[in-house]
Each structure stands twice: as structure tokens, then as C-alpha cells.
Amino acid sequence: MNLTEIAKVKSKYKEPIGPDKMKKSESVIEVKEEFLDGLYGIEAHEYLQILFYFHKSEGYDLISKRRIGGEKGLFASRSPRRPSGIGITTVELLKREGNKLYVYGLDAIDGTPVVDIKPYASFMDEASMSLQKNNPRYKVEKMIRYQNIDELLLKAGELHGHYCPYLALGVLAGVDALNKMEAADAGMEKLLAVLETNSCFSDGIQFVSGATFGNNALIYRDIGKTAVTFVSREGKNLRYYLSNNDFLEKDYPAAKELFEKVVARREGSRAEEKELKELWQKIAFEIIEEEPAKYFKIEEDIEIDIPDYAPIFEDKYCSQCKEKIMAAKAVEKEEKIYCKSCAQAEYMQLDGSGLIIKNN
Known part of the structure; x- marks a missing residue:
């Protein structure tokens, strides 16, 4: 030859x-x-x-x-x-x-x-499409097992829309936890992610873990800490809390100052927005090269209350708008069923401020 x-x-x-x-x-x-x-x-x-x-x-x-x-x-x-x-x-x-x-x-x-x-x-x-059909997270799980964190951050960026330090921290914590718990291939609702924030960090967690609101594996607790607990229904859990809270001020003071101007105060020019985007990207890919212990306090087998598997609710129809609603969210008035909008009832809304009560 x-x-x-x-x-x-x-x-x-x-x-x-x-x-x-x-x-x-x-x-x-x-x-x-x-x-x-x-x-x-x-x-x-x-x-x-x-x-x-x-x-x-x-x-x-x-x-x-x-x-x-x-x-x-x-x-x-x-x-x-x-x-x-x-x-x-x-x-x-x-x-x-x-x-x-x-x-x-x-x-x-x-x-x-x-x-x-x-x-x-x-x-x-690329790998056979049949593998992806059998397991939609086939590629993600391989990246987790082999700790291809660069690729995971790239894909998480597609979901999040940009790269930033807290997205990278979510990816870093997620990969570490799923490998330690040997849960990279956990099925729906077998692994839960209990999030205590709705910041950029949460998108890194969602992408890596596969836990989302839609599959009922993402539990949101409106506490306001950059923290997440990964919980296996088999009993094991790991909590990651960002204990190195001032890492941006210490390690990247210029980026922190630019963030305050561009994002917090909305006073940045287009050139400064571009500069921040480039800095955020650089910092994000530097973060994932570090050991999780540099940023997180990691606790194992903490006491945590988790919900049962999500129930399947029957559907009802609003007497006024005729739209179908989940029975558990329906409002009954004078022996008639209404949605919260038509009943002008209070409802909960999750937005940038956290979980808030809204009035119709």
C-alpha cells in the first residue's frame, strides 16, 4: 500500500x-x-x-x-x-x-x-439520522459525555441568541453535574433541574440538561440566586451555587464597566455594544476552560422537595371566548367555566422581573 x-x-x-x-x-x-x-x-x-x-x-x-x-x-x-x-x-x-x-x-x-x-x-x-430520530438529544449527550464544552456552548448560544458569562456558567455547571450523576441520557422527568433564577444562566442549564417547562423537568423557584439543583428521581442530587459572585469585577473589570453602561443603563453606542458582544464571547469561552469549583459552591444530596410526575389534566372550554383551557387553570363563576382572561382573574407571569402577579 x-x-x-x-x-x-x-x-x-x-x-x-x-x-x-x-x-x-x-x-x-x-x-x-x-x-x-x-x-x-x-x-x-x-x-x-x-x-x-x-x-x-x-x-x-x-x-x-x-x-x-x-x-x-x-x-x-x-x-x-x-x-x-x-x-x-x-x-x-x-x-x-x-x-x-x-x-x-x-x-x-x-x-x-x-x-x-x-x-x-x-x-x-454526520451520524446516521436514525440515531437522532431514536434520541433527539443523541448529539448533545455525546458532547456531554466527552466534555466537548466548546461545542455545547456554541449550541447553547443558538438557543440564547448571544454568548455571555452566565450562559457559559450554566453550561459549565450542567456538564459537570450530568457527568457526575451519570445522567447525560436521562429520560423526560427522570432528571429535574430546579432553578433559582431566570437569568442567562438558566438557558445554559436548560440546553445542557434538556429540562424545560414544556417537558415538566424544569422547576422554577423565584428566589433570585444564581443556583440550580439537579435532582434524579432515583434520589441523587447536586446543587450549584455561584459563590464567586464578584468574578467579573475581579477578573474582567473593563467588561463589567461596559456592561453597566450598555445593558444596565442603556447608554452605550453601537460601537460599545459591539465591543461588549466581543468581550462577552471571549469571556464565555474562557470560563468553560475552568474547573467548576472556581465559580461554584457544590453541594451533594441536599434536602429538597420535588413535585411528583406531572399530572395529565382534562380540558375544558371557556363559556365566553369558547377557547380550550387546562381544567386546573379554569375559573368557575355561577356554575359556568371561564378562562382567567374572561373571568378577569389574577394570574402569574414570569418575565425579566421574575414571577409576578398580574391582574386582567
Whole structure:
């Protein structure tokens, strides 16, 4: 079997280091002139798969220790020490200049021989759709188990709409708790998240844990603390309370000051809003690199009262507007059933101020 070197990697890393760090940098792939025509049309692809040769790796072990603890077989790991010496990474193509491909996310050192380049195609290269159909949280659970916190924060940002320190703290606490409780694949209502705040922190918790109002696994307590308790119905629980409350003032004073101006007082310019967004993103991805104990007081097996499984209520119809309502929320007047709106009754509303009583 013969392998042909088609390109070489140009990287600031001359020796192997942790792949997580290497994948956060840009590299250049210089394609040999005789293969230049093979790059025709490559700019149409956002992501590429790079196959390369671990030219500095020697030997291999069929069983080896993992970086995060425990042991694994060689073919169940990403070890660079392999019988064939072949590595593969999916990278983002930033631009092409002649025979040079500028990429982000390549965990290969300077001088690494490249043996093939292919466009990444999600419909061919992602896990089978049937896995996702059987378990909607299949990908999230894998990210939790393997502690791919960067990816989890990226996905949580899609839900939240932006990156910020408290979203990152929610992701950090969620990943730590679900791994400690071995509950990454907990089913609906088997794992509850009891939240004590409705801040950005809560979206990080919701995304990682899968606990939401809609599936009745998210319990909101209007206490106003940046805290959450993960509760397994099997009896185990973990509470995370943000004890390092002044970390922004201590570690990021400029960002805290900008936040006060842009968000708290609504006095920031567009340029300052953009600056805060960039700072928040930088800080968020720094936070998830830390140990949870830096920010949280973590308590195990505390006393906590949790509700039973959510009951299924019958439906009723409002006598006035004729709209269907949950029976438990109906109001009875003069032997007729009304919704709270038509009955002009009080109701509870959860908004930015917390849980408040509203009058119709």
C-alpha cells in the first residue's frame, strides 16, 4: 500500500501539544504544484476533511490511558500513535490563495504530510439520522459525555441568541453535574433541574440538561440566586451555587464597566455594544476552560422537595371566548367555566422581573 503526499501543513506549533489547543488556531495547507488543479472549486465548501500522516509518532498501544481518566482501546480513541499513522480532522476553510488553503481547527503540527483533502458533507459524514430520530438529544449527550464544552456552548448560544458569562456558567455547571450523576441520557422527568433564577444562566442549564417547562423537568423557584439543583428521581442530587459572585469585577473589570453602561443603563453606542458582544464571547469561552469549583459552591444530596410526575389534566372550554383551557387553570363563576382572561382573574407571569402577579 502506497500513500502519496499531496501537501504539507504550515503551523505555529512545531511539536505536538494538546489537540484542544491546536484546534483553536489557524494553519495553512500548502498543496504541491502537481496537484494544484485538484483544488478547482474547493472554495464552494465551508468545511474540509484533512487526512494526514502522524510523521513524528512512533509505535502504538492497543490499550492506553485516556486524558480524562480510565483506559480505552486504540480504535476507540483519537490517539496519534496508530498502526497506519493516519489522522483525520474536519476544518473550516477560511480562504484559498493559489496552492495555499487557510484553515481553522487543524490539530496537525508544522511539516505534517497531508495525504488527502475532501469536502465535508453533513448528509454523508454526520451520524446516521436514525440515531437522532431514536434520541433527539443523541448529539448533545455525546458532547456531554466527552466534555466537548466548546461545542455545547456554541449550541447553547443558538438557543440564547448571544454568548455571555452566565450562559457559559450554566453550561459549565450542567456538564459537570450530568457527568457526575451519570445522567447525560436521562429520560423526560427522570432528571429535574430546579432553578433559582431566570437569568442567562438558566438557558445554559436548560440546553445542557434538556429540562424545560414544556417537558415538566424544569422547576422554577423565584428566589433570585444564581443556583440550580439537579435532582434524579432515583434520589441523587447536586446543587450549584455561584459563590464567586464578584468574578467579573475581579477578573474582567473593563467588561463589567461596559456592561453597566450598555445593558444596565442603556447608554452605550453601537460601537460599545459591539465591543461588549466581543468581550462577552471571549469571556464565555474562557470560563468553560475552568474547573467548576472556581465559580461554584457544590453541594451533594441536599434536602429538597420535588413535585411528583406531572399530572395529565382534562380540558375544558371557556363559556365566553369558547377557547380550550387546562381544567386546573379554569375559573368557575355561577356554575359556568371561564378562562382567567374572561373571568378577569389574577394570574402569574414570569418575565425579566421574575414571577409576578398580574391582574386582567
